[in-house]
Amino acid sequence: MPSRFEFVKFNDESKAAHSEFTEKFKQLEQDILTIRSNPYRFEAMKSLEACYMWVGKAIRQEQIQRSYDLKEQAKIDAEAQKGTASANDSQVQA
Secondary structure (H helix, E strand, O other), X not given: OOOOOOOXXXXXXXXXXXXXXXXXXXXXXXXXXXXXXXXXHHHHHHHHHHHHHHHHHHHHHHHHHHHHHHHHHHHHHHHHHHHHHHHHHHHHHO
């Protein structure tokens, strides 16, 4: 697994998810900005920015996990293939 500080380029699925969330965050931003400026609106915007960052990190982690799971499954499948091939070889020799 890559370091949490390593850049991970989003694949198409992750890009689509991020884009969908971005639109929702933009709408929330516009809604919050309709509130007259005050310290609580500032905190709301600051929290929205932090939430946006965490959503991006969550999408990144999901992509990494899917990739890792696929690699692990490929290893398992390869091992199963070897086992099947060995069993077939044994039957041929008998």
